[in-house]
Amino acid sequence: MQIITAPSIRWLLVAIVVLTAAGCALLFSGRGDRPPLETAAPVELERYLGEWYVIANIPYFAERGNVASRAVYRRRDDGRLDDLYFYRDDFGAEEESMEGVARVVEGSGNARWKVRFFWPFTFDYVILAVDTDYRHVAVGHPSREYAWIMAREPRIDDAVYQRLLDVFARNGYSPEALQKVPQFPAQVGRPGFQSPDD
Template sequence: MHCRKRWPLALLLMIGITACSSLPTRPAPAIEIDLPRFMGTWYVIAHVPYWLEEGKLTARDVYRLREDGRIDNDYVFKRRWDGPEHRWQGVSTVQPGSGGAHWQVQFVWPFKSDLHVLEVSADYQWALLSNPRRDLAWVFHRQAEVDEAELQDWLTRLSAYGVDPTELRRVEQVPSS
């Protein structure tokens, strides 16, 4: 029964991610990602969300490198502060020759979507990601809270990659006081 409830939602998730767009695609940046260092928990600080991400709280991605070279990709979130935590489980495949910067993400077979790691800090504390059309984007950080000056710097950086910074929305990680 539990799997039956998740299937329609996961299908809608993938349709939303792979929906057609008139924006041109752009190649993954020519950077090298140290995949073992990239693994772990990343808090979604801000994003240009697709419709299934709208309104999610405490959103984070958890990555685990598998023995076969693929990546277990869990998206964890709440819908309300006093509600339960939800987890969508997917698998990502790093595309050969991309230096670890181009992933294909799959939450529901047979649907896949492309993800580019645009930039990651030298200490692997923050990362900027987008889809190839640059109409979806994510700001990741190892900590749930960051200051506004850092966020503004990341918005400027994303703009240089072709992401519209006015479309980015902050993700609430802790309740407002």
């Protein structure tokens, strides 16, 4: 018998809230009038897999206020991908994690995924841009309500960061909606960074 822990209940509620909000956003945001997101296809999946630090995102319930967050993508025996999310509530807290599973959408050049953290809910993961060295990436969602800038290292050059913000702007996002995620204690409270208390 599987024991449901308090963190599991928390993330189940998170998934329901986020996916309900995403569904409403898609239903009521006039998505049919918007052009589809431009993708980075083709994406070389083997080069893309591995660890990515979350440099910035549009804060939402599941990730708002997290610090030192990162994602790890790896192949599974069944052909799908593990989507592992690691984070801390603050720099003095122990690392926590969520485990999801992703599948690449056929015909998308590996740039569109369907990700599930809690059955039966899935959400779209769209790779908008990845540099030739696979060091920096911009990931979006068709609703334009969710966005991530990630990098292989926990720091990112300001010029690279701005280029990735420009990718979001070209895709109909408000770049100012993205906020940086502290990866180091000294970043907490600095302008543009999310606070663990949020």
